[in-house]
Amino acid sequence: MSKIAFFDIDGTLFWPGIGIPDSAKRAVDQLIKNGHKAVICTGRSRGMVPESYFHMGFHGVICGAGTYVEYEGNVLHHDQMTNDEIKKVIEWGRKEKVGIILEGDENGYYDSKNCDETYKTMRKKTEHNCETILQPLEEAVHIPKWTYHYLKPEKKYEIEEILGNRYTGIYHEPEDAVEFMPAGINKATGIACILENCGIGREDAYAFGDSVNDMEMIRYVKYGVAMGNAVPELLKEAPYKTARADEDGIALALKKFELI
Missing domain, CATH: 3.40.50.1000 (HAD superfamily/HAD-like)
Incomplete structure (x- = not known):
């Protein structure tokens, strides 16, 4: 069998x-x-x-x-996020000054306005490991999930509440990142x-x-x-x-x- x-x-x-x-x-x-x-x-x-x-x-x-x-x-x-949810994720992430990676069906997307060197290094590592070139956040389409890099784990509840608790974050300690996906x-x-x-x-x-x-x-x-x-x-x-x-x-x- x-x-x-x-x-x-x-x-x-x-x-x-x-x-x-x-x-x-x-x-x-x-x-x-x-x-x-x-x-x-x-x-x-x-x-x-x-x-x-x-x-x-x-x-x-x-x-x-x-x-x-x-x-x-x-x-x-x-699953796919709405345009309004994507906008809120980007705006809140920038307000908190964390690294944003939107993970889409066709591509991954990064924050071109984030000049932090640690974020740049992480982005290049992601591109190398995934054999892809990340595109600017403004071009994001068909997004089911996202990751905030360098976000304090206890802060994840704020964005979860802003999005009506429709998404849940999981903290990855080795990568110092919080991965968000639809609740359930x-x-x-x-x-x-x-x-x-x-x-x-x-x-x-x-x-x-x-x-x-x-x-x-x-x-x-x-x-x-x-x-x-x-x-x-x-x-x-x-x-x-x-x-x-x-x-x-x-x-x-x-x-x-x-x-x-």
């Missing part, structure tokens, strides 16, 4: 300076050849996932931490959407991640796996663990589960 595996990108499939390790590429390819399903499940919006990833044979993608769900060419779920939406809701569509149960589902926004999906599937480089909260929560992403963690785990 076919199993299904969901893979986060950053820190799971992808490692800075390496990209996707060859061992992970071969493992995913063999997983698919063995008759199983493979799905990308990332916090990145669709416009910030390199096109080459979509040619690796994945059966589906969950982007924007659950805001966009696609399986075998069919879009199953798609996360990677687990995206996985549930795909499982309902493909007819595979949670007991035959595997998920691999390393960050706090992977917590829900790790809890949701039967086989939740934390990478060796995962944040402490996820390592504590995950029932299964593997090696770091740059130390063949994906390949080792898929072999351990006898999926390849």
Whole structure:
């Protein structure tokens, strides 16, 4: 019987300076050849996932931490912010003097008026890792989520209230960033959407991640796996663990589960 595996990108499939390790590429390819399903499940919006990833044979993608769900060419779920919400996010972020990245279906967008050197460095790193060129905020269209960089975690409640609590922020300590997505939406809701569509149960589902926004999906599937480089909260929560992403963690785990 076919199993299904969901893979986060950053820190799971992808490692800075390496990209996707060859061992992970071969493992995913063999997983698919063995008759199983493979799905990308990332916090990145669709416009910030390199096109080459979509040619690796994945059966589906969950982007924007659950805001966009696609399986075998069919879009199953798609959230988008209103123009008024985007305007409020930009105005409030500039007032608070934080780094703004709007994450869209076609592209990512940055604040060209923000001359802070730390923000510029972060933007260049994002462009390098996502193999894209961010566009100015004023050109933003089709935005499902956004991230504030260098925002104090306790301040996130202000923008949540301004937007009627329709969005929830998750603090990423290593990146000093708060990631916002629609309330009630996360990677687990995206996985549930795909499982309902493909007819595979949670007991035959595997998920691999390393960050706090992977917590829900790790809890949701039967086989939740934390990478060796995962944040402490996820390592504590995950029932299964593997090696770091740059130390063949994906390949080792898929072999351990006898999926390849």
